[in-house]
Amino acid sequence: MSDRIVQKLNILADAAKYDVSCSSSGSNRANKNKGIGNANQGGICHSYTEDGRCVSLLKILLTNHCIYDCAYCVSRKSNDIERAAFTVQEVVDLTINFYRRNYIEGLFLSSGIFKNADYTMERLVSIAKKLRLEHKFNGYIHLKTIPGASDELVHEAGLYADRLSINLEIPTKEGLKLLAPDKSREDMIIPMRYLKNEIIRTNEERKIIKSTPTFAPAGQSTQMIIGASGESDKHIIQTAQHFYKNYHLKRVYYSGYVPISYDKRLPEIGTAVPMVRENRLYQSDWLMRFYGFRADEIVNDNHPLLDLDIDPKLSWALRNQHAFPVDINKADYHFILRVPGIGVQSAKKIILARRFGPLRIENLQKLGVATNRAKYFITCLGFQQLYADKPGSHIKQYILAQSSSKYIKNDSQQLTLF
Incomplete structure (x- = not known):
């Protein structure tokens, strides 16, 4: 050469x-x-x-x-x-x-x-x-x-x-x-x-x-550059949904803008888009393509930006606590997919496995479910979450409590917040 x-x-x-x-x-x-x-x-x-x-x-x-x-x-x-x-x-x-x-x-x-x-x-x-x-x-x-x-x-x-x-x-x-x-x-x-x-x-x-x-x-x-012109995550995800629906795209790719000039129309040098924002957009894209989520369920007028601290599926669950807990032995496939910690393959396995009898938490573990996350949002045979009837004792505080050990776990696998 x-x-x-x-x-x-x-x-x-x-x-x-x-x-x-x-x-x-x-x-x-x-x-x-x-x-x-x-x-x-x-x-x-x-x-x-x-x-x-x-x-x-x-x-x-x-x-x-x-x-x-x-x-x-x-x-x-x-x-x-x-x-x-x-x-x-x-x-x-x-x-x-x-x-x-x-x-x-x-x-x-x-x-x-x-x-x-x-x-x-x-x-x-x-x-x-x-x-x-x-x-x-x-x-x-x-x-x-x-x-x-x-x-x-x-x-x-x-x-x-x-x-x-x-x-x-x-x-x-x-x-x-x-x-x-x-x-x-x-x-x-x-x-x-x-x-x-x-x-x-x-x-x-x-x-x-x-x-x-x-x-x-x-x-x-197609590909969209994010962070160059100030669009919110709501604009980006709604645009992606529009092109998936109307142009049958296989993929939409998201590329965080890397500041390369001092043009007044662009973000300042040194203010590159955080990599985690790209990651959250791809996770949201995945939810639309494989999990049946609509764009307005992930981001909307009240929540125009994705939460960078937690993934969009968990964020949706925290904003819709009234939908949980889900009975894993009765819920349909599409709602099981919405449980944090349960992916597409695991959801399919659950639907097949429960034909042979009701599932327990240990059965879910063997099926590949991330039960350390899913258990906060489900019930199954022999397992049920108990939430203390106190102001502020909701799922989000409970999830955050994992990292600081601010929860009580009793012998019957029932978990209660302070």
């Missing part, structure tokens, strides 16, 4: 680190005709598959040159940074060579905007097309769709990539207009709507005509 290629790789791999929306979840591209690679279901880019494997991908920008001047972006045209650009063939060669050396299992490719959206998108598509057709590469490919690109190029990208993504960047139109006045939210919405419709159309067509080419089999995703 030449020194110039290494230099480009260092620059463009570092620039790509701000885009976190990379995952191969949902892809299952089989190797055919003695090709190279195989995209399996599971994560990529130092993520973990269901069987515990750690997998990675080549994550780079095609270029960090850009015609836009987005205040939050390190690659904006007014920023004084070292610039570089790969050719189409250089990216293809890097991907194949790294794959043959077992460094990667796929490619995540994004880009700054060269001249215009179509000019850049055409090069991204050319890379995926060369890998698939000339090198018979069957590994995972994730392409960023350039807002404003033509439907024809977006369609072609979907034929060769496993997943496509269009970054919303800022959660609200007002925030985007303030920090990226050259960009339009509608330019982001149009390709997202097109992708949704094409994925639905090709999936339906494949049910009738088996030879119909796959189109973006791992779906589409």
Whole structure:
């Protein structure tokens, strides 16, 4: 590998680190005709598959040159940074060579905007097309769709990539207009709507005509930058819910803004978004996707910000104490999911296990339930919580009491607050 290629790789791999929306979840591209690679279901880019494997991908920008001047972006045209650009063939060669050396299992490719959206998108598509057709590469490919690109190029990208993504960047139109006045939210919405419709159309067509080419089999995703324009967690989570519902997204990714300039429109240098806020947003996202929560149950006008001290599921339980305790032997699956300490797999096991008889606390432990948390919110055979009838003796104080040992535990597993 030449020194110039290494230099480009260092620059463009570092620039790509701000885009976190990379995952191969949902892809299952089989190797055919003695090709190279195989995209399996599971994560990529130092993520973990269901069987515990750690997998990675080549994550780079095609270029960090850009015609836009987005205040939050390190690659904006007014920023004084070292610039570089790969050719189409250089990216293809890097991907194949790294794959043959077992460094990667796929490619995540994004880009700054060269001249215009179509000019850049055409090069991204050319890379995926060369890998698939000339090198018979069957590994995972994730392409960023350039807002404003033509439907024809977006369609072609979907034929060769496993997943496509269009970054919303800022959660609200007002925030985007303030920090990226050259960009339009509608330019982001149009390709997202097109992708949704094409994925639905090709999936339906494949049910009738088996030879119909796959189109973006791992779906589409997006990313929002949080903390750059002052939106509350309520705005962010409601935006995510809207796009999950109306655009059939596989994932919404949340990237905490890292202050990189002294622009008055942005947070001050040294005030980076706490990592725990990102974590809480991902937990909330998980609750919407797998636990049946609505956005307004997690955050609302009365609670517009997520609690950074406790996870959103526990926060919901503390705000809805009237719903507890839950009888684990009678409650339906969807409400069992709302008990802190019980996950999706544990809830399914509970529903199956109680067919054979009523469950005790020790049975729940064997099923994988985190009973040290769940026991405050449930009843089951031989186990019931007792709460002292005193002002302030509610679940929240009881939960907090765990860390300070301010509770009494009697021999019958009944717990009472001071």
